[in-house]
Amino acid sequence: MKNIFLFLFLFVTLHTVLAQVEEVKDSIVKEVDTKYREDQFYFAITYNLLGNKPDGISQSGFSSGFHLGFIRDFPVNKRRNVALGVGLGLSSNSFNHNFLIAKDAMGELEYSILDKNDISYTKNKFTTYMVEIPLQLRWRTSTADEHKFWRIYTGVNIGYVLYNSSKFRGDLGTIKNSKIDSFNDFQYGLTMSAGYNTWNIYVYYGLNPIFSGASLNNESVDMNALKIGLIFYIL
Template identity: 25%
Template sequence: MMKRVFAAFIAFAALGSLKAQDSTKAGKKLIDLSNRANDHLMIQYGVAGWSSVPDSAKPGGFSRFFNFYFMLDRPFKNSPNFSLGFGAGIGSDNIFFKDKYVNLKATGPTLPFADVSNSSSNRYKKFKLTTIYLDVPVEIRYAANPETGKGLKGAIGLKLGLLLKAYTKGKNAISSSGAILYSGSYIMKESDKHFINSTRLAVTGRLGLGHVSLVGSYSITSFLKSGAGPEIRPYNIGIAISGL
């Protein structure tokens, strides 16, 4: 998916660059960027997943991510269709599991992904692992119509994240027979991040029209620390809304 996004962006960007050169040669008016839409606010939502993960640690259910960033935008002087975007914000992944218990409080060297589907112990009907990062995204942007911000837009870049918090949340405890435990909605929450890499680096890409685009990212760094478990590569695919 990411490779297709990058290939499409490069092709459209090259086409846009050729058109810009033709406009200059034809003596058309200079592009006025005084009222340019700079996409200072970026909101992203969609599907989160783990690649290169063994069955013993494979997520289940609808895992999702939510990111919001505040960005600055600096157009290139000689190529106003292109700009450099950079900023900061919060990125969060919610990875759901079915019949698994992820024990962040474990004292051993590796993070346990315990299969509780046939366990005689109690388990949770809903269980997720949430990670929250302070992200610093940087991207090269392309806009087919930089004066209005309408039309084709795309970007490729990187984002560096600093892990702020990691926790698991279990909801609705059930017994080994499937009976609901406790009278009301029961929630268990455990927080610890010593198994998880304190930083992440991911490649990013966007392609869309106007304020709405498809967005994707793929982590270059492993989710877990070396020796703490399988080499997991998180990815995101979803929708981005940009504006201001």
């Protein structure tokens, strides 16, 4: 009799445990988000280059860019591996070069090319600080429960210059300027980021000039920005 009761007790206990396991499995399945989004914070470090440089202008040293922000994800297909992205971010961009921005005796801006054979200097750069709106078409291999995946994001980045400055240090002393009128307030370009998981290559190609109104030898300075680096996406 005791063996029968023991058997019944074990049977009921095992049945209860198995039922609870099934309930847990069901709850896990139900918790998988079929409407998931890849909303992401991002941080990028770039090496900044100048394109369309007038003759005689060259870069030296490391010109850096730092970019951070948040992108909201809007899937456009049932599988949710294609989406639109709209974001908001901030960036700082510096460019080291031999393009001198100074002021004449009347306080008017003037632009010239530095020749190291004539003028020695240790620093000559300009910097912009921008608020940015990235707009992306996004493709990825992610699923609702897989956060390590391949991605290719392409789009445009629209930036508004909040503040700009230039700095020279050398034989001419220290020359500092800020809020320079000849910078384009709006700067925009094409972007692409591609990679797997955390590590992604990032490229930006400026579609409009950095300057508006700057000239050398009566010719417009139409330099644009090219940025190449790494971008990190964080869920």
